[in-house]
Amino acid sequence: DAGVTQSPTHLIKTRGQQVTLRCSPKSGHDTVSWYQQALGQGPQFIFQYYEEEERQRGNFPDRFSGHQFPNYSSELNVNALLLGDSALYLCASSPEIRQNLYGYTFGSGTRLTVV
Amino acid sequence: DAKTTQPPSMDCAEGRAANLPCNHSTISGNEYVYWYRQIHSQGPQYIIHGLKNNETNEMASLIITEDRKSSTLILPHATLRDTAVYYCIVNNQGGSEKLVFGKGTKLTVNP
Numbered sequence: 001d002a003g004v005t006q007s008p009t010h011l012i013k014t015r016g017q018q019v020t021l022r023c024s025p026k027s028g029h030d031t032v033s034w035y036q037q038a039l040g041q042g043p044q045f046i047f048q049y050y051e052e053e054e055r056q057r058g059n060f061p062d063r064f065s066g067h068q069f070p071n072y073s074s075e076l077n078v079n080a081l082l083l084g085d086s087a088l089y090l091c092a093s094s095p096e097i098r099q100n101l102y103g104y105t106f107g108s109g110t111r112l113t114v115v
Numbered sequence: 116d117a118k119t120t121q122p123p124s125m126d127c128a129e130g131r132a133a134n135l136p137c138n139h140s141t142i143s144g145n146e147y148v149y150w151y152r153q154i155h156s157q158g159p160q161y162i163i164h165g166l167k168n169n170e171t172n173e174m175a176s177l178i179i180t181e182d183r184k185s186s187t188l189i190l191p192h193a194t195l196r197d198t199a200v201y202y203c204i205v206n207n208q209g210g211s212e213k214l215v216f217g218k219g220t221k222l223t224v225n226p
Binding site: 044 | 120158159161
């Protein structure tokens with residue numbers, strides 16, 4: 001049973017560019033959340049998608065946007081990249097109703113480096 | 116901000132029990148205690164969670180104090196592969212609440 005898959009695994013972008021990261025949730029999961037993890041810090045919540053709608057959002061600027069598709073996969077888009085956007089971006093999925101029974105399943109992340 | 120406090124680092128000898136403490140003195144009645152761990156270069160992995168009773172699964176045991184203001188994650192026989200950052204998180208019941216991570220405890224299991 002495939003878990004959460006993220007692509008690409010590593011990415012280097014130039015300041016000011018735009019980037020799209022992709023996530024396929026675990027089979028049977030319909031809720032996708034995105035987290036940003038700076039070096040040495042815990043993951044920080046960006047936003048969560050359910051039924052193709054953004055349901056919750058953390059304290060991130062509008063440069064960070066997302067999308068969820070009918071097959072539950074999701075994209076994270078970041079515009080006008082800053083050096084400070086360099087981080088590990090994690091995708092987590094869960095079954096919406098039963099989150100508290102099994103916890104979230106995380107992917108291995110996309111390492112984004114902005115130069 | 117995270118609602119939990121954990122020591123930044125701990126060491127444990129291989130084969131011995133690792134006891135990781137967590138303080139969550141402001142936890143409310145409908146909040147669960149969750150534990151995740153993150154092995155280097157991987158995403159966080161769910162370990163266990165509980166409300167007020169002690170819990171055990173194939174990975175670990177969770178001991179929650181009677182007043183629910185603190186808890187301890189126990190890895191009964193630590194191995195080198197248990198070296199990781201361990202996060203204690205409080206999270207509301209129901210729905211799919213966001214996880215608020217602190218800095219966690221870096222556990223190093225030594226041979």
